[in-house]
Amino acid sequence: MRAIQITEFGGPEVLNVTDLPDPVAGDGQLLVEVSRAGINYADTHQAENSYLSPSTLPMVPGGEVVGRAADGRRVVALVGTGGYAEKAVAPATLAWDVPDAIDDLTALGMIVQGATAWILLRRSVHMEPGESVVVHAAAGGVGTLAVQLAKAWGAGRVIATASTKEKRDLALELGADVAVDAAEPDMKAALIEANGGKRVDIVLEMTGGTVTDDSLKALAPYGRLAFYGMASRQQPQPVKPANLMAHSTTIAGMWLAHIFQLPGDLMRRALDDLFALAADGRMRVIAGGEYGLSEVRQAHEDLRARRTSGKLLLDPSR
Known part of the structure; x- marks a missing residue:
């Protein structure tokens, strides 16, 4: 072969x-x-x-x-x-x-990227309806699906970041309420402004470096940041656990491989949810x-x- x-x-x-x-x-x-x-x-x-x-x-x-x-x-x-x-x-x-109704693109888009978005929102940050959700790299494989899933599950405001106007337009088309330039020099201020002057409840972050640092600073009381990648290959600043008390914030790490160490077939549950949303036209890869x-x-x-x-x-x- x-x-x-x-x-x-x-x-x-x-x-x-x-x-x-x-x-x-x-x-x-x-x-x-x-x-x-x-x-x-x-x-x-x-x-x-x-x-x-x-x-x-x-x-x-x-x-x-x-x-x-x-x-x-x-x-x-x-x-x-x-x-x-x-x-x-x-x-x-x-x-x-x-399922017959699911094409190859959708099947492959859901098994890693879709399941990652599902686990991030369902298990890592426990998103509640009405909360604000920041999706970094919102035009990427996980990001495009996380934007749609957050909206489908009732997020109050979805804030997308992306590096070009075309990518930001895509995020808006998929349901994001606001799109922010990923090159903003002060990401903390940009995220708070995009959320109507309020700190944000949830951040899904896979960039690393100062994006992680600023996103953590933008969290509201009891806000949660889920870190699932480091595309920039730059380490964020070390976090002192005592500093998390300032706003009662939480940082979660997520690697999809760990889903298989949990009881029950969570992947089957995730795929059933995602395939159903795709079949209904509420999500697309x-x-x-x-x-x-x-x-x-x-x-x-x-x-x-x-x-x-x-x-x-x-x-x-x-």
């Missing part, structure tokens, strides 16, 4: 198209004929070995696929690695049936572009340069 293989860590230049033996499913696994694979920002960290879980070489990157299992079922699956290929092996427990195997380097360059919006797909057939 054709696949992307990494034999040394680094940037987009380490992603190489190669021919590899077909993977073989073992006990408790499914062999999936990949229709589309998802391309995520986390994949850029995987390629340079800066992700939360260490990478091992040689490696076929890509953590999510949609396609057909050997028994004919159409499934979306988390594979950890191996997704950038014509065939992939997934643990049977991490593969979920996809934004198509961010489709790349062939030979174009994966470009995909990673576009991600790292923040040139993309929405969900990026890989078509392994070309």
Whole structure:
């Protein structure tokens, strides 16, 4: 089969198209004929070995696929690695049936980005109807879905940040009430102004650096900030727990992998909710572009340069 293989860590230049033996499913696994694979920002960290879980070489990157299992079922699956290929092996427990009404783009958009938005709002910050919600990187894969989900669940005001006018317009189209330039030099003041002069209740943050610092300072009493990424690769300032008492604020960290350590099939619950909202037309996954195997380097360059919006797909057939 054709696949992307990494034999040394680094940037987009380490992603190489190669021919590899077909993977073989073992006990408790499914062999999936990949229709589309998802391309995520986390994949850029995987390629340079800066992700939360260490990478091992040689490696076929890509953590999510949609396609057909050997028994004919159409499934979306988390594979950890191996997704950038014509065939992939997934643990049977991490593969979920996809309704006929849900296309490949929506299935892949929901399994990581959609589920991340769901967990952030439902479990990390426990959003209540009427609360203000800041979504940083609101034109990205998680951001576009978090904006829509917050509105669907009754947020009082959704404040989006994004780096270009086009991205801010997209966030407004998806339901954000206000869109703020991500380059604002004083993000704390900008967020408070966008919330009508009031501090904000919730921030979903994946940028890092001063954006995290200023967002924390913008929180209202009992406000919550959920930190789920560091796209800028810049560490925020250390937080002293005693300082959180000043406004009774909370900081939560979130990595989707931990969802599987909780009782009950939370992923199934999340996907059922998200697929239902998509089928009703209340949520949609934004198509961010489709790349062939030979174009994966470009995909990673576009991600790292923040040139993309929405969900990026890989078509392994070309």
